Amino acid sequence: MTKLRLAIVGAGPAGIYAADILLKMERSFDVSIDLFEHLPAPYGLVRYGVAPDHPRIKGVITALRGVLDRGDIRIFGNVHFGTDITLDDLKHHYNAVIFSTGAVRDASLDIPGIDGKGSFGAADFVSWFDGHPDVPRTWELDSASVGVVGNGNVALDISRILAKHAVDLLPTEVPQNVYEVLEGSPVTDVHVFGRRGPAQVKFTPLELRELGELRDVDMVVYDEDFDYDQASLDAIASNKQVKVIDRVLQSWRQRPGANGEGGEASRRLHLHFWANPIELTTDADGRVASLKYERTRPDGVGGIEGTGEIREIPMGQFYRAVGYFGSPLDGVPFDEHHGVIPNHEGQVLSAESNEIVPGMYATGWIKRGPVGLIGHTKSDAMETVQHLAADQGSWWQPVEPGEDAIPALLESRGVAWTDLEGWHRLDQHEMALGEPEGRERIKVVPREEMVRVSRGE
Numbered sequence: 001m002t003k004l005r006l007a008i009v010g011a012g013p014a015g016i017y018a019a020d021i022l023l024k025m026e027r028s029f030d031v032s033i034d035l036f037e038h039l040p041a042p043y044g045l046v047r048y049g050v051a052p053d054h055p056r057i058k059g060v061i062t063a064l065r066g067v068l069d070r071g072d073i074r075i076f077g078n079v080h081f082g083t084d085i086t087l088d089d090l091k092h093h094y095n096a097v098i099f100s101t102g103a104v105r106d107a108s109l110d111i112p113g114i115d116g117k118g119s120f121g122a123a124d125f126v127s128w129f130d131g132h133p134d135v136p137r138t139w140e141l142d143s144a145s146v147g148v149v150g151n152g153n154v155a156l157d158i159s160r161i162l163a164k165h166a167v168d169l170l171p172t173e174v175p176q177n178v179y180e181v182l183e184g185s186p187v188t189d190v191h192v193f194g195r196r197g198p199a200q201v202k203f204t205p206l207e208l209r210e211l212g213e214l215r216d217v218d219m220v221v222y223d224e225d226f227d228y229d230q231a232s233l234d235a236i237a238s239n240k241q242v243k244v245i246d247r248v249l250q251s252w253r254q255r256p257g258a259n260g261e262g263g264e265a266s267r268r269l270h271l272h273f274w275a276n277p278i279e280l281t282t283d284a285d286g287r288v289a290s291l292k293y294e295r296t297r298p299d300g301v302g303g304i305e306g307t308g309e310i311r312e313i314p315m316g317q318f319y320r321a322v323g324y325f326g327s328p329l330d331g332v333p334f335d336e337h338h339g340v341i342p343n344h345e346g347q348v349l350s351a352e353s354n355e356i357v358p359g360m361y362a363t364g365w366i367k368r369g370p371v372g373l374i375g376h377t378k379s380d381a382m383e384t385v386q387h388l389a390a391d392q393g394s395w396w397q398p399v400e401p402g403e404d405a406i407p408a409l410l411e412s413r414g415v416a417w418t419d420l421e422g423w424h425r426l427d428q429h430e431m432a433l434g435e436p437e438g439r440e441r442i443k444v445v446p447r448e449e450m451v452r453v454s455r456g457e
Helices: 013-024 057-069 087-093 122-129 153-163 176-183 205-212 230-238 240-253 376-390 405-412 420-437 447-454
Strands: 002-009 029-036 073-076 096-099 119-121 145-149 189-193 217-221 267-272 275-282 288-298 304-314 317-320 347-349 356-362
Touching: 002 013, 002 087, 013 029, 013 057, 013 073, 013 376, 057 073, 057 420, 073 420, 087 405, 096 376, 119 122, 122 153, 122 176, 122 317, 145 153, 145 304, 153 189, 153 205, 153 267, 189 288, 205 240, 217 240, 230 240, 275 304, 288 317, 356 376, 420 447
Parallel strands: 002 029, 002 096, 029 073, 096 356, 119 317, 145 189, 145 317, 189 267, 217 267
Antiparallel strands: 275 288, 288 304, 347 356
């Protein structure tokens, strides 16, 4: 029987789902799969891109853990593609590669002042509060008023973490250094801005409901934003998700503190719809001082237009949550405009000729961009894997396909890689750290400590 030696670069949901689907599908060839991950731990954005107070994510991790724990997929963590292992190495040892490296950079927001001190991208802040090993341990929260632009779930995650009392995060796996910074936070007002109206948001209903359950935080919505046009009324009537979102927002309008008046909570979370950011003003030291935005309205053909009315809200920090963006990989075609690997249904395309590149595939956000929920990743991986299986005649012919070759190669280069057994060690170590404090786990943050624990050193 033909043997497929497959490398997958990226051990988040996209890569793990692709491996699982391929191993379970009816096929005419035997499969051996190695997962390469630049972090010492698996799970990608499930571990490092979702706020720690999302308990349902544990179910996703449980499913991913079940795939890895079967033992039919090898994982090499703490291995950097392009340096520790290269595209030429993969061609030497494998028949094909699937890239599932995701999208972890922030999309840009081109307005004056966006580079001022105190202006941040969502990805950097999320990586910090999730204990990503490659970002600084500290984060300066030094303003009572902060702004967040974006009407998707990442914007809600950021807003919730900024507004939430730190003590309420203690039951989660929030890293200790993150808890200490949040515990000393001076934030009292979080302002969230969206260019469109309440019926056009990209939040999921569950995320929005969670926001309204924050202790000692008033939800502030403004009556002027709910003068719906016909398109909004039609969306509420025809789309169940939009209907639920509207119901949640309408209930907030009845609460004390709505419209910013009469609330008794010590913190407030303001939702500003029909608000298009046009400038971050800065002070003499270059620090963010306020956000200027233009009120918008429906243009009658499904878009928005400016009203000419300019408003300004003082703030000392500003976070843009306007989308994530993929990063180029050494030797791999890349679309700089869209932040993805150019592809046809997961088959990588040459950037020059737009022709299929044999042996190279993509799945997840690096394939389609940062859209869709984790569940969409499965169908996405299925499409890629089906092409991979059908392309058997154009796979690479590796010179050295033996499974012992990769550990020997990494060892010869001095790479301190981690494996599945090492992840189990780290997992148990983090849970042991949390046990004395009655917490499920406390994340280990420094990369060198993660590697040391994983390798039993």
